[in-house]
Structure formats: C-alpha cells, structure tokens
Amino acid sequence: MPEDRKTPQLDDLEKGPWPSFVTEMKRAAEKNPAAGDLLGLLEKSYEDNTGHWKHGGIVGVRGYGGGVIGRYTDMPEEFPHLKEFHTMRLNQPSGWFYTTDSLREICDIWEKHGSGLTNFHGSTGDIILLGTKTAELQPTFDEYSDAGYDLGGSGSDLRSPSCCVGPARCEHACYDTLDMCYDITNEFQDELHRPMWPYKFKIKMSGCANDCVSAVARADCSVIGTWRDTIIIDQEQVKAYAESGLDIQREVCFKCPTQALEYNAETKELTVIPEDCSRCMHCINMMPKAIQTGKEKGATILLGGKSTIVKSAFLSWVIVPFMKMEPPYTEFKDLINRIWDWWDENGKTRERLGELIYRVGMGTFLREVGLPPVPQMVFRPRANPYVFWQEEEINK
Secondary structure, three states: OOOOOOOOHHHOOOOOOOOOOOHHHHHOOOHHHHHHHHHHHHHHHHHHEEEEEOOOOOOOOOOOOOOOOEEEEEOOOOHHHHHHOOOEEEEEOHHHHOOOOHHHHHHHHHHOOOOOOOEEOOOOOEEOOOOOOOOHHHHHHHHHHHHOOOEEOOOOOOOOEEOOOHOOOOOOOOOOHHHHHHHHHHHHHHHHHHHOOOOOOOEEEEEEOOOOHHHHHOOEEEEEEOOOOOOOOOOHHHHHHOOOOOOOHHHHHHHOOOOEEEEEOOEEEEEHHHHHOOOOOOOHOOOOEEEEOOOEEEEEEEEOOOOOOOOOEEOEEEEEEEEEEOOOOHHHHHHHHHHHHHHHHOOOOOOHHHHHHHHHHHHHHHHOOOOOOOHHHOOOOOOEEEEOOOOOOOOO
C-alpha cells in the first residue's frame, strides 16, 4: 500500500481486543500491491457508504462453468491492481480437516498467482481465494489440480457439499457425515462444476439435531442425523447427575419441548415416553453421560432452507422423517435426482427449491417426486373444514 494512503477508519478496527483482518491485510500488502489497493478501496467504501465493485463479464477455467467469481472495481484508475480481482473457490475436505503441509501448499500456490488473501471458509464451506487476474485463472487452477485440489461450486449449480466433523470427533453422530459428504461430492461432479439449474442448490450434512453446520437454516437439502427407536438411559449416571446438583426436573424435563421425560425425585430415575420424543438432543446435551442416542440410527431429510432472494428467508421443513444413511447412499441419491429433475423443469430463474415448493404447493411437489405425505410435514393444522381430493384418488 502506498505510504501516503491513509486508512483512518480501517486503522480504528485494529484497536479492539481481538485479532483484526485489517492487520492481516496490511501484512499481505507488504508482499502484494493488490492487497494494498484493496485496503484503499475498502476505506473508500467506508467513506462513500457504498461498495465499489461491479459486474464485468463471466470468467472461468477450461471445462468448468463454476468455481470462479468475476470481480472488478468501478474505480480502476485509482486502484489499478483491482481492475481484475477475481475470486476462486476450492472444494474443502469433509469436516474441514487439514494437515499443516496442505495449508502451506494452498497458500504458497495462491501467493504465486493471486493476492495472498484467503477466507477460511465461505458460507458454503469452500476455501475462498480472494483476488487474481484473468490471465492467472487457468495457471492457478492447473497448479491446484496437479496438487490434488478441485474447485468448488458457484453459480446455478450444486454448491460444494459440506458436513460437520461427525464421528471423527463427536459421539452423537448418527451417521458418517464425513464419508457421505465425500461420496456425494464425487457422485455429483457434473452438477457441481457445470451450472444448469434455475439457481444454486446446497446440501449440508449434520450428524445430529445439534446441526453444527446450520443446515436447517442454510441448505436446500439438510441431512440431519437421528434415530428411529428410543434414547438409551443409564440410571446410575442419572443418579450421579442428581447428586452432583443438577436440577433434572427443572433443567431437563421442563425444558423438553414435548414433555417426553418424567423424573422421579425419590428414586432418582428418568423415563421417556418414546412416542412423544422429538429427538431434539436437549436431554442428551444436558446429561451426555446418562443419555445416549438410540441404536437404530439414520437421518431426517429436510428441504427448503435459504436466505432472502425471491421470497423471504426459509427454514427447512421435513420431507423424509427417517432414512438409513449407509454407503452407497442409493436411496438418498435417487430421491435427490428426482427432486432436481422436477425443480429444473418447473423452477423460474433464481428460484430456489423451497421457493418453488412454496409457489406450487407441497401436495404438487410430493406427487411429482413420488413421496408419501407424512404428519411431520404439517406446519400447522388445517384452518378450514374442506378436504380436496385428487381426481385419481376418487373411486369411480
């Protein structure tokens, strides 16, 4: 960054108690002039209260329609190193597990071809490589590809599937999120790299209802680990929790959303009403030594989560209450292919799957993709007394 360029507002962001992105950008600016220009442009954006970026055409690498996002400043004369400042996305490993050698390799390649600035990670999960020129896109991709890395998704395609750490570090995982994420990523390479849909589609996998990747809020398809039988209770550990001072009645039973737990303060025993349990994980989180997930494990499939674009922000809703999640995940893949075919045929431009279902109705969606309706899909009871029958359902 030029010595005469002042950034008082950015400097102010370095004064807090936490590490500052501004400090890291200044370090990058010592090696790369694009990082210095980026600091100046950001300061300018704070002064003008507007972003100084524009669309300038589609850029990419050979054979891929996604993975590169074109970035251009609308002030190229003042910030010449940002005239082209494209973003590349690298597909992250399942659960975001890296070796230090792989991180060094990623950063070394990026410093050679780009600004050196990174974002670990984007909201989809990818490694975000911030800022390179058009002429450097193909050499950058080639070097990453030779090193064993691939681009992630961008545009109207399947975005890079992501998952929680699952069984690698969590005893609550009800299926192998890491294996499923890897399998799904490899299965759907065409959908990941070649935009062909009305808009983007995200698959996120969480091993239990704690949903550590926020799939329910952010994914078009959420795969949330669950169990079909009942929780397993260790009564000796229940007594140990009670004797340690935990108010089980108040902190566990009363906070169960369906009041499925009953606690006997005299015997210090905890029981569950299986048909009332919603498998929300609250009791397990409060008493992990005393309560475990059931033995018949699988996942709940939900659809429709997204942020605002056409319609408002949606949370996902249940489509399949329980599905076994074991390699090669054939049942899930068959379902997702049927859903994509229907969405691709009926969706409007920039209309996410949840928005399409909202527009045409859940009944139409279920019939088209061959799914039976289940009580878990009901948002609220019917507000009118009329029942409408499909013509094919009427006995003639």
